[in-house]
Amino acid sequence: MQKTYKKYFALFVLPTLIAFTLFFIVPFIMGIVLSFCKFTTVTNAHWVGIANYVKAFSNKDFMNALLFTVKFTVVSVITINVISFALAYGLTRGLKGTNIFRTIFFMPNLIGGIVLGYIWQLLINGVLAHFNVTITADPKYGFWGMVILTNWQLIGYMMIIYIAGIQNIPTELIEAAEIDGANKFQTLYKIIIPMTMPSVTICLFLTLTNCFKLFDQNLALTAGGPAKKTAMLAYDIYTTFYNRNGWEGVGQAKAVIFFIIVAAISLTQLYFTRRKEVEN
Incomplete structure (x- = not known):
C-alpha cells in the first residue's frame, strides 16, 4: 500500500x-x-531601482499609518487574548448554558469586515451624536472604535481555540495540584497557562497578523479619516496604488515593506512562544 x-x-x-x-x-x-519599477500595467514597467522605496519611507502618510497600525496592534492583541482567555477559562468551569454562550461569542466572527465596519460606525456615531461629533472628528475616536470592533469580531474565535487548549489539559495534573494544596490562582498560573501555550502561540499569531492586515473594517469604519490619521498600513497601500496617479510602483514597494514587517514580527513571535510550550 x-x-x-x-x-x-x-x-x-x-x-x-x-x-x-x-x-x-x-x-x-x-x-x-x-516594486523596483515605475509602471501603470505589468507590461509597461520601467526600472527605477530603489526610488520607490525612498518615496515610500519619505512619505508622511505611510509613516503615520505604520505608527497607527503598531499602536492599534499592540492594544488589540493584548485585549483580545486576555479577554478571550478569561472567557475560555470561565466557560470550562462546568457552568450551565456553556454551549449557548460559546455560540453567541463566536457569531461575530462570521460577519464580514465591511458589514461590521458599517454596523459599528452607526453604533459609535449614534453614541457620539449626543456630543455633537462623529467618529472621524478626532483620531482617538477612530482608534478606539477600531479596537472595539476588532475585539468584538475576534474574541469569540480566539476563545474557541483557548477552550480547546484548556480541555486538552490532563485532568490528572489539575487533581494532583489540588491534592498538593494549590489554590485556583496557583493552578491557573502554574498549570493551565503553561499547558495552553500551544493555543497561546496560535492565538497570538492570528491576532498579530489579522490586526496588521486589517483593511475592510478600516475602510468601512473611518476610511482613514480625519485627514488619513486613522489609516492603517493596508488602507494606505490601497490608496497609494489606486488613488495616486503614477504612484503604482510606490504602492507596490509599500506592499513589499508591509510583507517584510508582518513576516518578521510573526516569525519572531512564533519562535519565542514555541520555546515556552510544554508537552502534555
Missing part, C-alpha cells in the same frame, strides 16, 4: 503545486520586481 501511495504521490500533488505556483509564487515574484 505504501508503495502505491509513493507511486501516485507526484500525480496527486502536481495540480495543487501548479495552482500554487501560478497564483501565488509567480504573482509574488512579479510584485517584488514591480
